Amino acid sequence: MKRCSAPVMAILLIGSLVAACGESGDSSYTLTIETGGEGTTDPAPGTYTYPSGTWVTVTATPAAGRNFLGWSGAGAGLDNPVTISLDADKTLTATFGAAFEPTTYQNPVLPGDHPDLNIYREGDAFYLVGSTFHMMPAFEILRSTDLVRWERVTRVVNSTATALDEQTGPGQGTWGGFITKADDVYRVYYSIGATQHFSSAPSLAGPWSEPTKVDVFPYTPPGSETSYERGTGSDNSVFVDPDSGKTYMLIKNGLCKWDADNPNDFGINLATEIDPATGMLVPESTIDLSFINWDQETGGCGDFTDPDWSKWAEGPTMAKRGEWYYYFVSTHTACGGQLHAWASKKLAGSTSEDWTWLGYVLTGEEPYAGVQHITAPLELEDGTWWAFAHSYDCSEVGTQDWKNGEWMGLGREGLLLSMDWVEQEVGGQTIPVPRFATQVRDLPAPELPRSDVPFLLPVNDEFSSDKIGPAWTSYGRSEDRYSVTDRPEWLRIKPGAEETTWVVQKDALRSSTMIVKMEFTPEADGDAAGVRLGNGYWQDEQVLSAPTWMASDEKFMLPAIMEASVARVMEDNADKIRFSFRSRSVMPPSEEGGAYTELAEPVVVGASVPAPSGATVWLKLVRAGHMATGWFSSDGVDWTQVGAEIDLSTLDHFYAMAHTWIGNQAGMFATNKSADFDLFVYRDGLTPIPAAEADQESGAGVVSSESAGSVLGELENGDWAMYGSVDLGSGGVSSKAIELKAASAGQGGAVEVWIDPLAGGSAIGTCNIPGTGGWEEWVTTTCDVKPTAGTHEVYLKVTGGTGELLRLASLRFVPAM
Template structure:
């Protein structure tokens, strides 16, 4: 199979902070997951064009204890490398956001294979986030990360620091060395060595509209580092009409033929009267890059704007690569919104597209075997809880799609509910749910959390006591979201007004928000009896 071009984003939906490494003929790409579990999905490719899921790198609470972490905290900016026949993954576990503090711990795990088993986590430091490991030619290992400064009146992004890692002691050694400070906000450091230079790749300008990538270099590992005189390698800060905005935070990878590519994040906005909003969050894109005669890195197409279509590696164009087939690909080369994704819940475990909030899916609250062909959720805490929710969801990969499910649920109290949820975080979501009303019996209605303001519009409520099953549907159309329900899947009734889907985005509200929109199913039982809700099928269909 040949491919002339790759199409961005190669991983649509919430796949930010990409880290990429090549081992032989295979590429591995992993991304941030924040409060979602399992953490750090990894994808595999042989051509950089087609990608298929290869599991998750943090699968247990021993490697990522996320109970109680704030919205958009959790696992930040993993960095994957390969050295000495082993994979190395460093990652941040952030527990606090939106305050002067971050309360962050950085960890290292290793494995002989991307499938694991992975080692027990090694604690590295807590000085800041975005760690990465650099394996130098002399066999020494170096950790770089952002240093965070909580003090009033001082820059919070206090520079990039370097410290040696001693694998024998399983700990950092010596004192950290400050590599670089900059007037612009810098983070996401990655070190490379080429032609006698040490190159420091940096994310700059924050993760919003001002985002970019900046390069610096030095003849010595510890500096001093000189910034690229041409400025940002990649950015769209001065091109608000670009199809890929917020471009930044990247890592480099080379092909077996010596070509260079840059994996980075970017967002595709939806137009609203309040301005652009990125419902799909920050997605993974890839650009072709090349080194100049004077040793600086540039995008191969000649400017610093990301492109939607990029020439594929030489091996992919000539058929030497054998990338994953588009039907098996997680992204379809950036066209994930073009195919149906249906889960009939016939497998004994959830598929790789599903994520749960903060805790692993375990038999105490989720089962695919108690009622074969159905997903059973036992109700637990409310949608505002940071601890034990019974909620599973999938990343939204297109703003023009339909989510449907079939629910069998018989609540007996007002504090029992279940249904279809369109989710950003605990403060912002739309919930089409079934519950019990003392006067009317079983009812279907809408619960809205709008940047922390909670409402249950009474005029949206439908009596559904005699419905045998509850077919639930959410239609996304750009910034518009329409919810509806049916007793048989043929005659549908609208529930509530047209909702503002753009609120399910990083760009809405006053809080720091990083995760993009998800859609899924959930159940609550605030009385603690764990009332079961059964779901038959979940489908995401392009519109």
């Protein structure tokens, strides 16, 4: 509304600046300030009249527990405060929304390979440890306060440790592990070569001592007159008896019942007290639980001459609830593996007469249809019980045991399980039997103080620290082959001649976009460096040492080394960029049970193109499900594809036990010649991210689309999905907008884009998605977001009317040019 008053009103100071009306006299306009949601503004909501040309500054303030989501109308965006110029009547609306208070979680909470876990609690903090095998440095310690979000604390064992001599090859290294504390000294135990060792430290952050071997003591099986040295086991755990206060090591080694005709290989399950002063075992305190190996009917392997190879008793843990002790052991470690349990009112006895078998208490269902190896069950202050377990992703296995799952190559992922106790009649007694929740999504989270740390995924890294982060590992004794101090703020990988050095992390996603910025100029044929994704063997000849029992079962692939990479190479005396997938397997043994002696010829698919000029190059390896593409760039913005896409299905569903127990790894490598890396990105946000690949979500579900494949659906008002470790721009690049590929058969809805809300972050934009006319009618909507760079957790929160509002196929952030 334009109003002209007497010329005497020429200049006023309101807000910042007021201009005169003009030749026709002074004028004024109205600014209407409105709010949506719980919050207010300064000036307060209402209608104000200002002289023409006035600049008015408005500040939005959310109510307690709410967040400012942005302006609409005269001042669209997220700048707060915002300044509006009055050159017409205008309306400005501030929108507020609820803060994120997730009360649910989905499994896995530890994606990627996290096997053989044990848990330790101290105050409000929980610590997890497990097997790392030949990935060095070994023995990773994780920390959390809420059991859902974990951070890496440290790694304990360097590959240079004398105890690892001859124990750094595939499948070796450190197995299992647990934490104890006595007289303010922490000890972490782990197995090297099926024998326990420990390291000590004044703090769980270290510094840690070199490994000390736990003394081995002889064991005499019932019915034998001979003692045997069976070692001190692997995948052990610890139990502190609340009645006596004594700390016991739960020992496991070998399979089946002792047999006088086959005396050198049998199973032992023992509970032996740990001397708190020395950390050594007290043999005379041993409680013999080896009877659990004897009978197939109660979960044992039985007679060694006729074993049931689907059953044994590994990964022992123990807990006490009320008057009952519970002893948990696991069967085989593939899809279909199970957990069974025994109960007793006394921690004693060496026969099944003292203990009652409770049966198989946990198997799991697809996709995690092999849940077992639980940690000792843990009771929280609110009376709820929890445990961690591991399982392969057994998607598409169905009811067939021992068949590979679709994503078995990721390894044994870490699952958080809630527990209930159900009283049952077992063996003529009423015993509370543990029951575990096996659903994957929308699980009630533990009521604990929140861990203000990112969801645990591979890290994006610009190598700006003077120490390499604990997420990074290498194979065997390679720690002297890479450095972040040789060239500050760069990672230098420096292999020897005719060698390859890999610096890698656990692969954890079904879709990812890995990027490296690298300085490297190959000089001789065979020189290579770049980004890669591969499995557990890292040298061809090592595949010959793979387990041979799989060769007799057609359901298994023969052991193989597989690697996809985008690399700069010298090939036929030319500097090239190569995208390839290489696989090499063993030849079947000539006789059943025989050793592998020959390797098949390598199978390589891919393409090479001339490399750009200059030493600096950006390389990108994109995976969307099982399909991969390779790319290169001279500036990290404009990309050129190398060859066609490649199917990585064989790598994704390869049984990790066949390639040395670990899941796939992602990272960088160099061959023959040093290469410098300025940047590693695991999940690039400037490349489309499949919306169905959320790391955590609430209310959403994965549904199938004929035209878009698996998409995120069932999205109603208040539902959200989180994508962790998303890089929104590095090396001077930032994001300015987001593209959402969406469909809606109804009225559509709004998608709020949040970053790091659990760490105090806020919304950076809102996208209004219209109805598209059907669930197969996909439209890409681009919306501005607050300019953002760096690594973040990205949340998409849906708001709107009732029912299913929309479905999302993908999200992609748009770089500022």
